[in-house]
Amino acid sequence: MTSTEPDFDAFVHGRGRALLKFAYVLCGDAHLAEDLVQEVLARMHRRWDRITAMDSAEAYVRTAIVRQFLSWRRRRAYREAVLADVPEMIGLEDSQQRVVARDQMWRLLRGLPRAQRAVLVLRFYCDLPDDEIATLLGCGQSTVRSQAARALSRMRTIMSETGVGVDG
Known part of the structure; x- marks a missing residue:
């Protein structure tokens, strides 16, 4: 276990639900929101030490979620019908x-x-x-x-x- 894992795990445990809600409001689909957050957090894990050295790790992660949502790779999945x-x-x-x-x-x-x-x-x-x-x-x-x-x-x-x- 690296020294970043406890900090990263604490962040995900403490802010993961808020990040999922944020992603859900962006995309309107619970499964796609989970995919967005999971994909972003997986990329963030490798460089968590550098991210936590910034002013706001959560703002950085939210920015990554927004950019991933806007990414062209998500367009096909986004066209699925969303039911309330x-x-x-x-x-x-x-x-x-x-x-x-x-x-x-x-x-x-x-x-x-x-x-x-x-x-x-x-x-x-x-x-x-x-x-x-x-x-x-x-x-x-x-x-x-x-x-x-x-x-x-x-x-x-x-x-x-x-x-x-x-x-x-």
């Missing part, structure tokens, strides 16, 4: 509305280009400011703002065209 999980108790109208709303949001997000989706996830799920998103994605802040604006505009257009989320 249905809660066990659907008897309440409120529960049904939440399920429908969640499913509609997944459909809207799936309809976006990958970079736009990543920007929205980083902004609204991770609550990151534009400068941090730009650093994670390796682009400028203006690109982040324009990608977010385009994504939200596209989602609004789809919603008005299909009547999703529109009363009446």
